[in-house]
Amino acid sequence: MEKKLGVYICTGCGIGEALDIEKLEKKVPPKIKVRKTHPIMCSPEGIELIKQDIAEEGVNTAVIAACSRRVLYDVFDFGPETVVQRVNLREGVVWSHKPQEEGEVDEFIQEMAEDYLRMGMAEAEKILPAEPAELEEPIDKRIMVMGGGVTGLSAALEVARAGYEAVVIEKEAQAGGFAARMRKQTPSVHPYEDLQEPVIQEIIREAEAHPKVEIRTGTEVSRIAGAPGLYDVTLKPTGTKNKWDIPAPVEAAEGAEAPAQPPMADEATPENPANILAKDPEAERFGAVILATGWKPYELEAPEKPAEPAEAAEGEEAKKEGEEGEEVKEALSLEHLGYGKLANVVTNVALEEMAAQGKILRPSDGKPATSVAFVQCPGQGSDEDFPYAAAITSMVALKQAKYVREDGGADAKAYIFYQHMRTLGQNEYFYKSAQQDEGIFLTKGDIVGVSENGNGSLVLEAKDTLLGENIKVSVDMVVLGTGMVPTTKDDPVLNLAYRQGPGFRDLDLFEGYCDSNFICFPYETRRTGIYTAGCVRRAMSIQECREDAMGAALKAIQCIESANRGVSVHPRSGDMTFPDFFFQRCTQCKRCTEECPFGALDDDEKGTPLPNPTRCRRCGTCMGACPERIIGFSDYNIDSIGSAVKAMDVPEEDEKPRVLILACENDAYPALDMAAMHGLTYSPFVRVIPVRCLGSVNVVWIKDALSKGVDGALLIGCKFGDDYQCHFIKGSELCDIRMDKIGEALLSLALEKERVQQVQIAIDEYDKIPGIISEFMATIEEVGPNPFKGF
């Protein structure tokens, strides 16, 4: 497409007063014939000017020098065919800079505006309208749901009710999960007081009856290969091994009879790094995956077994799979609770299963339990509940206390010892209903110990209770409120045939749950097309699981439809571009494959990246990572930003330093706008270029800037670390690592390391902008002018 630029300068909102517009207009090169200046470019008359030029002059790229691209986006939208490049004269120049003499056109501010115009025109020359990514094969809209418990079955039904097909994969012989092993469930409707009959059987019936739901029990996922819309899934009977298994099956023991198989090119073995590329011809195609594999009970460690060193305790195989550097789990001090020693001390899971099958009986002698104590917190001075308890165990204890009252007659007694009753929201009503029951005794208390009283009865002693004294109760049973450990805690579960590994990454941030780090975007995972629901994400009640299943179902459908339209999903939803790779120049360094926060790239045996367009989120991390600069988007590429950088005017005078600022468009750039709106000012010697994410910043931009005499480069991006705010998860952190490396390269050029710095900022910290910039300018002043100036 031949570019035809039109340049439109607005003089409203203070721009005309602060700048010499005639001088600015002269910076538009003569070859650009279409150029207009208007006092209010966003007015209907101004817009009409641009529209006319598009229609009559063939302008296909409008460079609009006015306000920030964050505002009036709808006004300056001329359809997908017309590229719009906004040059931010208002927030970026005149609102954020005060002339040295009021009312005068300031030389430095004028230069800034001129530079921005030049840079905007240069960038616009390199931008092409986006086109939807085209897939080689048609996508499949079926959704695979892993896990046939209440969450998985609910998700499948929700998917089906929206008109899509769902296949539930359940490893057990029967669907239903733990929900099918419960006597009752906690209330989900007003007045939130009474136990409800389990809904699971009804859900199973509905799922089995729905023509768009298929349930496959006794089945496991061997591998998930491919990408959203194009997943190829190998399924297998539970407990069997399969050559497609990911991670690959452990080799047969030495000497074992193994038929000599001819080495297959597509065979998946650990030795063959291409194994993830192997295509199972029998695999089934799916469009998206909902992971609802739920939880397993927290296993209390038997107190008589002291924690042994990992080597001795675990076999070779387990050791291999365990994560390097993982802390040896601190054994909970549970000796005082008698678990594992006293038969009548059980977990809430064991009690539930017993209650579902009949009356609650003492394990020691099968006598009906008419008094039961529920322990929510191991105590010993700590007010923490059992690990993985969340708020669920409070509700479970109340529910099970009601079972005791149901089973044991009028004299039955339940005692609940807690530190914090966590009955949130309307669950408070359930708590109240228990408080009103004279047979349920609730108190805060730190458990001193549980001991046997002869004939199987137990004595539980607690201190720091609400009664102000130590309490001893004699009970038939003690129930420990243990928590729900996500199945993803020590198992990748998904078995993805992805270069970056078989499961979700960095789940240790969430203690193994595959939750989202984003409060705003609870379903976002690092594996596009795979959404999690239910207790694999967080400990939840049945009702919460059912609601969570709805959301995951929507996200799975949304991903499939987005893939079908050739557009990205969150956070660049609707983005039609996809990075192009110029493979002829690829050196197989694998950086793009390794750094992609979403694992969008695999690679072949040589290390050449294999893009998966529907996994891609368009963050540009691959573009930033590529040392050969062969990756780019039609509307955002090495050349577009590089051209803007090169278009900067770098005066030789020492009193006019130049600093390039690359600012993340998600947080830092809005903060800069906000600073301008508040009248905060900063140095006129900086030139800000918004970037998609700091992860997309290629060091060549910095090198280009420094080699033309720019004195320093400042990168402003999102906060990283455990509470990262980067919308692409790793972008700002990766950039930080790259900039650390560039520092070494600078030293070899006899340039000071200080010339390149990265700072982290949150979007609301606009008040820090002037300080950040002036501090960097001071640093630059200290290290002195760039010696490459004028070369």
Next chain:
Amino acid sequence: MTEEQRAEQKKGSILVVGGGISGLTATLEAAEVGYEVFLVEQNPYLGGRVAQLKHYFPKLCPPTCGLEINFRRIKDNPRISFYTMAEVQNISGGPGNYNVTVKINPRYVNEKCTCCGECEKVCMTKLPDEFNFDMGTTKGAYLPHEMAFPMRYVISPKILGTDDAKRAVEACKYDAIDLNMQPRTVNLNVGAIIWATGWKPYDASKIDNLGFEYPNVITNMMMERLASLNGPTGGKILRPSDNKKISKIGFVQCAGSRDENHLPYCSYICCMASLKQATYVREQYPEAQIYVFYIDIRAPGQRYEKFYKKIKEDENIFLIKGKVAEVQEDPSTKDITVVAENAVSGEKVQETVDMAVLATGMVPNTADTKLPGDVKCDPDGFVVSDLAAGGMYATGCAVKPLDVTSSNQHATGMALKAIQTLVSS
């Protein structure tokens, strides 16, 4: 294309009522599947309650970060139409085919507004600032806040007919102020409706014993504004009576919540909110003593538990299990004394603090405002959706007290339910 034209040409679409975080999520998630969505918001901006918060717990990240992304998703999505200063007046029809009348109140500022701010400069009258819970004032021409979306000024009807209004019109070079703007109505035909009408803080003045009448007793939502950079004090936590710095502060949990006389339910977020606000205080006052009076600390889930654990490490944060019986003021110093009974020791605890924050709970907006159409509420005013009947679904804090992430989770699910109605009808 005008908004009306857009509205008319769409069929089988979804209406979302309420542009807070739940409504935004429902809107975006449905629209990104491919459906047309109309979003109706009564404020002049989108974002709702979360736009008033400084940080989210437990990440301590600014809500505007997520809002910025959500607003960009709206900008980029041609399937979304939104109306601010709008309310649903009437609904007829049933699932798959609702006729909805939306009234759009005059903003007195049209789309020519460039946000240059000249109108605000010339307005003299100071009006109570609702966004900041009347701490501080605004002008008659104002931008609700600097991250407001849409980024457009508003003229308060209170200045109509005054010199301020005249001056504002004269100051606007862009012909953007139209004082003759009239309310107008838009008729929409939609297949499903999502109620995301949200919540408001419980009226603290109804809690007689907690002393909200004293200037140095504020609510938790007021604390958010005090601590916010764009709040009335520029983000400085100062006590309201004399703008003095804080050396001792008290948080009163369950102010109204878990109380038969006020809100019988637990409001879900207040424990975490107070722990979070303790970090606001700590950031500004490294030495300040922070007292939190609670019944139970409700930190549900691993991530919240971790946050609570971190707070406990602070030696100058005192967590006292005991319900506050009374909050008093010393009329001479304006200091506040919080009186509680320590639930464990049984002792009467009395702490005199510079200011106290009442952790007031959530009241669904539907508790005292009846929604048009056939919408059922429980006795607390939370909306009860009839999932089997379909058509209309409530989400977020209109359904139950929730934190932000659970609201978004719920809203994503309700977007699917709405789509199911469209598919089946």
